[in-house]
Amino acid sequence: MTLDVLGLLAACSYALDCVEAELVHVTNNHSKRVAYMSVCIAKQMGIQEESLQDLAVCALLHDNALTQYIQEELHNDISQIAVTQEVPKLGAHCIWGEKNVAELPFHTDVSDVILYHHENADGSGPFGKKWDEIPLFSRIIHLCDLLDIACRTKKFAEGTWKVAEQFVQNSTGTMFDRECRDAFLRAFSEEQFLSLDRETFEDQLWKMVPRIKQDLDFSQIKALAVFFARIVDYKSPFTSTHSIGVAEDAEKLSRHMGFDEETVQKMYLAGALHDIGKVAIGNEILEKPGKLTDEEFKAIAKAITMAF
Numbered sequence: 001m002t003l004d005v006l007g008l009l010a011a012c013s014y015a016l017d018c019v020e021a022e023l024v025h026v027t028n029n030h031s032k033r034v035a036y037m038s039v040c041i042a043k044q045m046g047i048q049e050e051s052l053q054d055l056a057v058c059a060l061l062h063d064n065a066l067t068q069y070i071q072e073e074l075h076n077d078i079s080q081i082a083v084t085q086e087v088p089k090l091g092a093h094c095i096w097g098e099k100n101v102a103e104l105p106f107h108t109d110v111s112d113v114i115l116y117h118h119e120n121a122d123g124s125g126p127f128g129k130k131w132d133e134i135p136l137f138s139r140i141i142h143l144c145d146l147l148d149i150a151c152r153t154k155k156f157a158e159g160t161w162k163v164a165e166q167f168v169q170n171s172t173g174t175m176f177d178r179e180c181r182d183a184f185l186r187a188f189s190e191e192q193f194l195s196l197d198r199e200t201f202e203d204q205l206w207k208m209v210p211r212i213k214q215d216l217d218f219s220q221i222k223a224l225a226v227f228f229a230r231i232v233d234y235k236s237p238f239t240s241t242h243s244i245g246v247a248e249d250a251e252k253l254s255r256h257m258g259f260d261e262e263t264v265q266k267m268y269l270a271g272a273l274h275d276i277g278k279v280a281i282g283n284e285i286l287e288k289p290g291k292l293t294d295e296e297f298k299a300i301a302k303a304i305t306m307a308f
Helices: 005-024 030-044 049-060 066-073 079-084 090-101 136-151 160-171 178-187 190-197 201-208 218-233 242-256 261-273 276-280 294-307
Strands: none
Touching: 005 030, 005 049, 005 218, 005 276, 030 049, 030 136, 030 178, 030 190, 030 201, 049 136, 090 218, 136 160, 136 178, 160 178, 160 190, 190 201, 218 242, 218 261, 218 276, 242 261
């Protein structure tokens, strides 16, 4: 089957944004800005076509294990994030994130990109790797990730570019390597950097990244569905394995009923993705212990329509 994998994984990134908005109250398109900056830098370094698309996907999904950390490492007590402002352990976050993307259908070899995306150039990161031991994609994403965090405010101000430029220069040799710094400074002027604060920056991202469709077999499509289902289920501690359980039961039941193998496979996919619409529903509705109001029912119906 030929699919637009970039489009599917961009949808996964949107789902991650929705889930993180519930868990850590962040709704600032961080992953998309990291992807935009990463692609701009990569183009300055001669990265293009399939490799550029793979970098964009890695940047979009670099924090894919954050919700998993909150639900599993904090034992579902997500209220502690707001109370203590605890920062996730970067090592665990990177290990889980690398494992999560291992089965996704990339064009090129992206091994260790997510694993080492928090490593510093001087070897002071969670795994002690220096810049020349780290994949280039990891180094690019690391710079963009920290830069976005350092500059993030509700609204970019007149001095935001100066803050960004000074941060990158001052961090070169410790957090960032010179090659990535130089590519960043070639890629961004003040005007282009400040465009990250505009709603149109996402449109610019999709224009820059090649949309190369891929021929996938069922095992690869299944890996995409499983990845998506896990993001959806981590939205609520009450449904942390629900979608995969439904998928496995649907597969077993349809096979027992004598359906052909293609239908059995489609039933698995349907089971894995049946709750995809709930990413757009607030947890105050999903986890409400009492009867839903008419307005809350309408919100659920709207989310189901969006998923379809």
